[in-house]
Amino acid sequence: MNLAKRIQRIKISQTLKITTKAKAMKEKGIDVIDLSVGEPDFPTPENIKEAGKSAIDEDFTKYTPADGILELKKAIIKRLKEDHGLEYNPSQIIVCNGAKGAFYHLIFTLINEGDEVIIPSPYWVTYPEVVSLADGKPVFIETREEEGFIITPEQLKKTITSRTKALILNNPCNPTGVVYSRTELEKIADVILDKDMFVISDEIYEKLIYDDFEFCSFASLGEDIKKRTIIINGVSKTYSMTGWRIGYAAGPAEIIEGMKRIQSHSSSNPSSISQKASVEALNGSQEEVMKRIAEFQERRNYLLSQLQTIPGVSFVKPKGAFYVFLNVSSYYNKKFNGVLIRNSVELSDYLLNYANVAVVPGDSFGADNYIRISYATSMENLKKGIDRIINAFLQLKAVS
Ligand SMILES: Cc1ncc(COP(=O)(O)O)c(C=O)c1O
Numbered sequence: 049m050n051l052a053k054r055i056q057r058i059k060i061s062q063t064l065k066i067t068t069k070a071k072a073m074k075e076k077g078i079d080v081i082d083l084s085v086g087e088p089d090f091p092t093p094e095n096i097k098e099a100g101k102s103a104i105d106e107d108f109t110k111y112t113p114a115d116g117i118l119e120l121k122k123a124i125i126k127r128l129k130e131d132h133g134l135e136y137n138p139s140q141i142i143v144c145n146g147a148k149g150a151f152y153h154l155i156f157t158l159i160n161e162g163d164e165v166i167i168p169s170p171y172w173v174t175y176p177e178v179v180s181l182a183d184g185k186p187v188f189i190e191t192r193e194e195e196g197f198i199i200t201p202e203q204l205k206k207t208i209t210s211r212t213k214a215l216i217l218n219n220p221c222n223p224t225g226v227v228y229s230r231t232e233l234e235k236i237a238d239v240i241l242d243k244d245m246f247v248i249s250d251e252i253y254e255k256l257i258y259d260d261f262e263f264c265s266f267a268s269l270g271e272d273i274k275k276r277t278i279i280i281n282g283v284s285k286t287y288s289m290t291g292w293r294i295g296y297a298a299g300p301a302e303i304i305e306g307m308k309r310i311q312s313h314s315s316s317n318p319s320s321i322s323q324k325a326s327v328e329a330l331n332g333s334q335e336e337v338m339k340r341i342a343e344f345q346e347r348r349n350y351l352l353s354q355l356q357t358i359p360g361v362s363f364v365k366p367k368g369a370f371y372v373f374l375n376v377s378s379y380y381n382k383k384f385n386g387v388l389i390r391n392s393v394e395l396s397d398y399l400l401n402y403a404n405v406a407v408v409p410g411d412s413f414g415a416d417n418y419i420r421i422s423y424a425t426s427m428e429n430l431k432k433g434i435d436r437i438i439n440a441f442l443q444l445k446a447v448s
Contacts, residue, residue: 255341
């Protein structure tokens with residue numbers, strides 16, 4: 049079929065592919081433990097669900113302004129002020145269909161053909177795909193496990209060219225769970241300041257931070273930096289609202305206006321009902337969120353204590369999000385029942401087919417030596433899943 053060339057350039061999200069395969073196995077009655085998921089297992093909190101129901105009952109079910117209702121923009125502005133000391137006005141905020149929707153519109157607003165976008169690797173799968181769709185050029189900076197998966201100012205300096213349009217910072221990071229300290233961000237800001245480029249700061253996991261580590265929003269580093277930063281955030285991960293599809297961007301009014309034009313001709317506006325529910329998420333009690341963060345931290349600690357018992361694997365202790373990025377490369381070129389395992393895709397297939405545990409191969413994040421294990425699942429599932437993984441690794445035999 050004669051489809052557009054751009055569609056040949058991108059692949060279906062690997063994470064969604066694995067999750068779909070795991071679900072299909074479950075439907076066949078196979079007891080699969082899914083540690084591939086990118087969403088909290090908790091339900092949306094009651095107060096938020098009630099706000100959604102009220103929106104329906106009160107007939108708040110029509111088109112809204114393309115960039116979102118003012119009430120929600122105000123709730124976002126309040127959070128940015130209270131949490132990070134950042135001042136925004138409503139023309140600097142847009143509400144979109146998930147953080148993914150915000151990122152998509154942002155890239156299509158900023159990028160001309162051939163513009164370079166710097167993406168630290170390992171990266172969230174969607175970044176390079178959307179940049180490619182927009183005819184931009186993803187340029188990767190490989191971060192190293194030994195350096196805590198943090199980009200260094202030297203690496204950044206070397207990578208910036210006259211075509212560089214933006215740097216994408218994912219903080220906290222999916223898949224590594226790494227969170228940048230204020231000092232580390234300041235070093236990046238120093239490099240950016242005298243360059244004509246933007247920083248896209250994807251802070252969707254900002255509330256999921258452990259061990260009292262202090263999260264710093266990139267835009268809060270100073271007025272000059274704020275002018276070049278577009279924050280991407282949303283309610284999906286913090287409030288277990290992945291299905292409601294509400295994300296947002298905060299940044300210079302001219303950029304936000306561009307995103308609004310695109311949105312007005314694509315989805316028109318995000319769901320009116322979800323917008324009302326999100327007002328409650330941001331303005332309502334945060335008590336439930338705090339409880340869940342404590343639960344995530346407990347799961348992370350358990351998972352790490354178990355992973356430490358597996359010989360030959362390594363990881364950087366994640367400070368945020370709900371993933372561990374596990375270096376499993378010492379298990380490559382080993383065999384199970386005569387079948388050779390050579391890379392992260394084959395290892396993940398082995399774990400799914402032999403141990404009935406779904407994880408995501410690091411290859412889809414640009415790091416083939418790793419697998420991503422999600423702890424966004426109950427402690428009971430996590431215990432079962434990790435026992436199976438440990439056992440599966442023990443079965444792998446060196447090639448003689
Ligand atoms: C780093 C990152 N950004 C954005 C998103 C998308 O969030 P949303 O569901 O709000 O579109 C995800 C979801 O997996 C993510 O991991």
